[in-house]
Amino acid sequence: MALTAARNTPQRDGGGRTHSFTIAASVTIYPGALVALNAAGDLTPGAVATTLTAVGRAATGGTLLADVTATVERGVFKFKNSASGDLITKADWGKSVYIVDDETVAKTNGSTTRSVAGICRGVDADGVWVET
Template identity: 50%
Template sequence: MTALAADRNTPEKLDPSIRQLDVAAAKTCYAGGLAALDANGNATPGATATTLLGIGRFEETVDNSGGAAGDLTVKVKRGVFRFANSASTDEITAAEIGADCYIVDDQTVAKTDGSSTRSKAGTVYDVDSLGVWVEFA
């Protein structure tokens, strides 16, 4: 492609923090749940798996439990959100601020990858008595 020689209409996302994504087959996404992408690029609830990538929070509930991948779409927002903290040796503390955290399920994150069984959720932004603030870029 060559350099511009005239003005260009470059489209802009009005709110780049919100994405509209295809929902994975046979999945239900709940508003407020940890959203992930599967290996095919479809939105799916967070779960213990090695093929997911945490991308944010579901902004709405979408039931695609009876559908194929892409039959429905869901809004996902990136930002910093509080999720439940894991327990015992996987509990996240202030010492993990700035480190990666890992998906346990669609509402819980952990300090470790569970011996290579969990996917990255995001980055620990903060920790308080109610949970872990996770940053999704």
């Protein structure tokens, strides 16, 4: 049923910004990387794939053999803009942008080959602000 009066909508503070995830086998996570969960629910660097769920920016890094988990932050972070032809512009504010790799986002899903990175929250000369 739709609202007919003001509603006190609950909000979660603190626990929603930083998370720890198990690192996927055979990958290295670098601090600052755009990271995602793979189909098994393990953390992996951003890459062209349709099975990834973006979760934020790596605050810590490592590999599965040395570090079992990595810490990930959610928020609005600046990543590189894709090359011309798939460039994100200021007209894309509020729209979904897509993972190219662990530091780059693009305007399109690459003919359904890319997963969503997050929502565009601004474009500068040197990158795209993405809400993850």
